[in-house]
Amino acid sequence: MPQNLNYLRETASQTAGPYVHIGLAPGAAGFDIYRQELGWDIAGPNARGEPIRVEGLVIDGMGSPVKDVLLEVWQANADGNYAHPEGGGPVEEGFRGWGRVITDFETGEWGFDTVKPGAVTPRAKLTSSVAQKVRETHPDWQGRADETHAPMAPHLNLWIVARGINIGLNTRMYFEDEAEANAADPVLNLIEWEHRRATLIAKRTERDGKIVYRFDIRLQGDNETVFFDI
Amino acid sequence: MTPAEYYQRDRRLHPPAHVPSYKTSVARSPRYSMISLQNSVSEITGPVFGHNDIDPIDNDLIKNYAKTGDPVGERIIVHGRVLDENARPVPNTLVEIWQANAGGRYRHKKDTYLAPIDPNFGGCGRTLTDENGYYFFRTVKPGAYPWRNWVNNWRPAHIHVSIFGSGFLQRLITQLYFEGDPLIPLCPIVQTIPDPDAIEQLTAKLDLNATIPLDSIAYKFDIVLRGRRSTLFENRLEGN
Numbered sequence A: 001m002p003q004n005l006n007y008l009r010e011t012a013s014q015t016a017g018p019y020v021h022i023g024l025a026p027g028a029a030g031f032d033i034y035r036q037e038l039g040w041d042i043a044g045p046n047a048r049g050e051p052i053r054v055e056g057l058v059i060d061g062m063g064s065p066v067k068d069v070l071l072e073v074w075q076a077n078a079d080g081n082y083a084h085p086e087g088g089g090p091v092e093e094g095f096r097g098w099g100r101v102i103t104d105f106e107t108g109e110w111g112f113d114t115v116k117p118g119a120v121t122p123r124a125k126l127t128s129s130v131a132q133k134v135r136e137t138h139p140d141w142q143g144r145a146d147e148t149h150a151p152m153a154p155h156l157n158l159w160i161v162a163r164g165i166n167i168g169l170n171t172r173m174y175f176e177d178e179a180e181a182n183a184a185d186p187v188l189n190l191i192e193w194e195h196r197r198a199t200l201i202a203k204r205t206e207r208d209g210k211i212v213y214r215f216d217i218r219l220q221g222d223n224e225t226v227f228f229d230i
Numbered sequence B: 001m002t003p004a005e006y007y008q009r010d011r012r013l014h015p016p017a018h019v020p021s022y023k024t025s026v027a028r029s030p031r032y033s034m035i036s037l038q039n040s041v042s043e044i045t046g047p048v049f050g051h052n053d054i055d056p057i058d059n060d061l062i063k064n065y066a067k068t069g070d071p072v073g074e075r076i077i078v079h080g081r082v083l084d085e086n087a088r089p090v091p092n093t094l095v096e097i098w099q100a101n102a103g104g105r106y107r108h109k110k111d112t113y114l115a116p117i118d119p120n121f122g123g124c125g126r127t128l129t130d131e132n133g134y135y136f137f138r139t140v141k142p143g144a145y146p147w148r149n150w151v152n153n154w155r156p157a158h159i160h161v162s163i164f165g166s167g168f169l170q171r172l173i174t175q176l177y178f179e180g181d182p183l184i185p186l187c188p189i190v191q192t193i194p195d196p197d198a199i200e201q202l203t204a205k206l207d208l209n210a211t212i213p214l215d216s217i218a219y220k221f222d223i224v225l226r227g228r229r230s231t232l233f234e235n236r237l238e239g240n
Helices: A020-024 A127-135 A179-184 A194-200 B196-201
Strands: A051-056 A068-075 A099-102 A110-115 A155-161 A169-175 A203-209 A210-214 B075-084 B094-099 B124-128 B134-140 B145-147 B154-155 B158-163 B172-178 B205-208 B219-221 B221-224
Touching: A020 A068, A020 B094, A068 A110, A099 A110, A127 B221, A169 A194, A203 B145, B094 B134, B158 B221, B172 B221, B196 B205, B196 B219
Parallel strands: A051 A210, A169 A203, B075 B219, B075 B221, B172 B205
Antiparallel strands: A051 A110, A068 A099, A068 A155, A155 A169, A203 A210, B075 B134, B094 B124, B094 B158, B145 B154, B158 B172, B205 B219
């Protein structure tokens, strides 16, 4: 009898297509169907921290705005905690930290309101149960087992789907005014080409007394945004 | 006990970004390699949904937009489980679907195909998996429709499926196809997937055992999300 690993295989991704709004944001597709759509209020009414607006474009390889894109945002609260059982700590009542953002069909501009997240600290030390048993019984075996992880600078996690995108693209948005934290960020520092790190840093501006971060995402071409295989 | 990382995604069974035969991907595909990231708390966590977020009728596409009667078309049930690569169920996770009506037309202001809009069909639904990872939808079978890629391309009948899982790195959007559809091997979007078995895995099987006699025919569609080296259960803190 051959040994069998008995793992299943992950379901393959397919493009969200041009009509992703029907499923995930039907109001934008032109009809009301649900009592409430999900993901329109990222931080909730009780969130502490600096209120901010984030705006941008997704730009294709021809330099044109992608007008049918849908983005999802995933972020920590001002204390650096995610709204999840493994998120590091408590969050404010009503803070979900997740949002759905669609573009204007004519201009491709998108934007959302939220609060600025805190540094996520410390980065979770992740080990498998097998690795943990090895480390407990043979402390010398895994030289990297006690490696520490630096805090991650404040960031938003973004996920982009659209027609022509075969599998959702993961990226991160960091904040221009966090230069010191960004310089120490373990993820930014993974990017060998220092000039490419700049593609993940949003520009801070002010408009009518409100803090606005500008973050354009380039799918291709000069200054292609860094995407992550997570 | 710290949470464990998820298995690395096997990119060989996912479509690459750049597939010239699916023309829209040409200008929308990143050309640099992605940066591989070790899991951190930013990836292993994700939004949690509850029954307050949705209504019980949301998974019934035959009734959730009905105005003057039921939608036109073959009445079907789509059901299955959301599992991880260890074959463990993924409970309480949000599954959302959207689709064309029986004529192949989407209720979307950007869809101009000449098949008629069905006044009683919205084309979207959502549900939470139960404690065993089960989900089901009631709907009508979507029609095939033409699209602009090559001059004469037709999409096989399909339902778009969006699944969250328990961490954001399990996030997945895919499409469900129907067993026996002759358009599947001809579709440039299906064929972006390099692995024939992975395409087979997207093809829902006719499930006569789950039909409702004289009412609805059923298709079974299991969804597999990324596995995890060990899962933290409150009653089993040691993990695996």
